[in-house]
Amino acid sequence: MSTTPAGTTLIDPETIAYFYDEEADGFGAPATAAEAPKNPGMMVSAGVIGLGFLALAVTLLGMPLSGAWTPFLLSFGLLSAGTIGYVWFAYKDTVPGIKHDGIMFGNTTHRGAIAWALGIALTGFYVVLYWWPEYLARAIALVEPLSLALSGQPANQWFLYGFLYTMAVVLFGFRMFMRYRHNRYHIVRTISVMFFQLVLAFILPHFLRALNEPEFYFSYFWPLKYDYLFPGTVDYLVNSPGALGSFMVFWGAVCSFIATPVLTYYYGKRWYCSWVCGCGGLAETLGDPWRHLTPKSTVSWKIERAIIYAVLLLIILTTAVLWVSSTSEGALSSISAPLQQWYGFYIGAVFAGVIGVGFYPVLGNRVWCRFGCPMAAVLGIIQRFFSRFRITTNGGQCMSCGNCTTYCEMGIDVRAYAERGENIVRSSCVGCGVCSAVCPRGVLKLENGRSHGDRYPGSDKPLGALSTAVSKGARVYGDRDGYV
């Protein structure tokens, strides 16, 4: 038998000479990338956006605000028209399909200087909004005509916030229509979040005030809108002068304790998180350009589980203590009041607002939803153990490319399941459907199956699966051991 010493090998010398440290040096943005040509429509629209910012700046810097609507329409009208125009001209001549070219090279989309600047600006806005609203006086005055028209009341910082929030959902919702015009699932769910934000979370609450009813958000429930089941809010609603106060308490309780489990059983957590919720609505529209930034590692998953269930326990505890305190004439008031304040400050404001939205361009668009939201935690437990919803994997067609995992805004390693032909049943999945849309091999499909028991081995016994999950602190089936 012969030996082939290195000298006589048939392997191409160029191949043998190849050594590139792809781990350290990677394959990043190209040194000279040809820019996408900007059409005249895009440039004109960019100009209109610029004029909108100019009008806004002039107004904020002290132009007299007489003439009520004029400065409002000038600044927000130009900004909106310019944004719609820009998106329209950017996409109208493209072939419908996935539009991810250059996402990993983009300064805005891949943690470049622009992304950091945007993150700091957004974070700064939240900090001012929560703690120094006096600096927003002129901006609040700017939206005053709209507030007066809707509710007859003067605007405050929360009206301003609600207005900007709704505007972002609607404008970037339009961007979703253009990006996903080949995919009706995305169009329908985007219409849904736009409707719930615009009507139920903006127009209706302020219109209610005009009718002398309490300002109430029918699309937010405890434990996300944590104070809706606090004794103070319940008292306030029941004793409010309007006729609807008691109904609002009833509605909130029914949604939290009956609608939530029933709808989640049939449709999964998505009925709320990516179809109704305002936080989800902003994440799915304004936040879409940053969805791939959510960390995917096992470590991030462990952190997620630790924090989200801690927040859930905390809000249950806070609510319980408040009720004990209010029904026992202040027995626990020495801890209930600080607990309520602490939760409102650190979780309600800092986590959900400042970090949750402020860090979109750096940490991804679902930081709050994934790591913090107690509503997501409850919906997730139901979805994981007792729901018909699953993402079905199509047999052996997965080729492990990783597009699904990359674009999962909840940090789920979708590929880990798909490549082994397993369905994806995870508590964090918000059912946005992007994994299915980006899959180049048609492997993933969001489905409401015929039962909860055919989703994975053991799913027919939800309590058993739950107890195994709790005792092992892991997903019940399949520790990771390769493709097989």
Next chain:
Amino acid sequence: MHTVIVGNGVTGVTAATRLRQLQPDWKITLVSGESAYHYSRPALMYIFMGHMTYEATKPFEDRFWRDQRLDLVRDWVTGIDIEDKQLVLHRNGRLPYDRLLIATGAKSNKFGWPGQELEGVQGLYNLKDLRQLYKNAERTRNAVIVGGGLIGIELAEMLHSRHIHVTFLIREASYWCNILPMEESGMINRLIEEQGIGLIRETNLKEIVDDGLGKVEAVVTEFDDRIECQLVGLTPGVSPNTDLVRSTPIETGRGVLVDHAFRTNIPDIYAAGDCAEIVSRNGGRNLIQQVWYTGRKQGKAAGEVLAGEDTEYDPGIWFNSAKFFDLEYQTYGMILSTPQPGEQHLYWEHPSHRHAVRVVGVDGCINAFNFMGIRARHEVCERWIAERRPVEYVLDHLEEANFDPEFFVRHETEIVRSLKEQLA
């Protein structure tokens, strides 16, 4: 027992992980000169287009290899010392083995075109090619791609994403029509042209022109048409990579010759995946399979054989998929470009040319499907083919096979009406 696997592609890695499941205590080593860790080769295009980072193409976190106790060696294997059961490594001396699996994959074909060694001429198969493409694309405004297969169209899409004008030069009358029936192939021609990519059909490459400095300047076709370009992508298919074994007593044909248990003619040396040629048991055609799915399937069976089990490779019912720009394609069962004797082909295409279904029956029973722009359930299609369901039954139940996302427009009514008319 020390098992060494040469190659960390899907076959080598699947074999390693399957072997680990069956033999928790054996020492297993994977050797690769291409990359430190396993990555998904079909995802190469997404790195270049900026859809994904390189990091994200790795199906397993780096800690996976430690957890599974799979040793990774980053080196090129330059020879096999069969007598002493050792591999000769380029940088790190020798690596002894008890069992050896060769999973070296495939390499790009080159047909000896004049100028194919010029700077700016390349194929696309591995990370080395990707790096070269990064470099070559920088100075490129116009590119020519020669060869109309799956890699060719991927390369076209990649360059197109960087706003490089692409001309596609194919030998055939229509894109990939040596594999796809004319109608499906025609849909893809349209897509290529719709993207603004030039498609020149029934034309062979004559030569690649040097700019005088060793770089490509143009290509010349067999009709003496000259196309200016700074990059030439050569993608006329791949062949088994047998470089490592060709100077050894290990028998090769087009690939490394193995039996259905992936054994070569040398004891304790096995080969699987794209590099292997499975010798037919009955004197029929040998089997060379070179897609991701067969690589994974062969790897799993090879892992079992390495572990000492009696597994024989069963190719099962063929399936494959691809995406041509924005058009998805799935196939179940084997469909050749022209109807074979005894086959009945039923075909429906949407007027938009973005959806199509082909149903192939043999003796009135379902034999294969092509789906374009419609997703279909693997499990259902495979079961119908395995059970030899009548075509009539399949058409009546076609919606059960649909795997399109919710709210998508369903076409079953028109499809079934049209196909039943053809059936009658």
